[in-house]
Amino acid sequence: MGRNEASEEEIASGIGAFKKMIYKGMTGEEFIEILKERGYSYEEEGDRIIVTHRGYVYLDRKTLPPGVEFKNGGHVWLKNLETLPPGVAFKNDSGVILSHLKTLPPGVAFKNGGGVNLSGLETLPPGVEFKNDGDVGLKGILGRWLNRWEGNIEGVENKRLLNLMISKGVFI
DSSP, X not given: OOTTOOOHHHHHHHHHHHHHSOOOSOOHHHHHHHHHHHTOOEEEETTEEEEOOSSOEEEOOXXXXXXXXXXXXXXXXXXXXXXXXXXXXXXXXXXXXXXXXXXXXXXXXXXXXSOEEXXXXXXXXXXXXXXXXXXEEEHHHHSEEGGGOTTOXXXXXXXXXXXXXXXXXXXX
């Protein structure tokens, strides 16, 4: 294994270590109150909060509780989010805007129906995966959006190349 590659075991231990960190963020109850104030519909499944609002979701908070899943019908714009807790999932129908984040926890998968703007991101740990339908904005890492990056290889789908590079630890 090369110097910048991470094994499955290292990825799993990184995820476990991240989950064990003392998370001083928002509680699930606080998040539900904000959703109610904004009129955003949601469901609770065990310890997960699933945002099911039909349109876009705009939140200007710096934190979220762990285990939130966005399955809303439009964009998710988390304007001031500084840290993404473990277990957050993006399965919304449109784009995701997380422009203030500096890093992501291992194991995040973007499965949304549009682009992902991570312009403030400085690192991408192994285990992060892009399965979204749109482009990926990585200005802090690549200097631009992925579809305009000079490192793309003709004939190779750019997110496939990006996911391979992430899995090899290129961006840590």
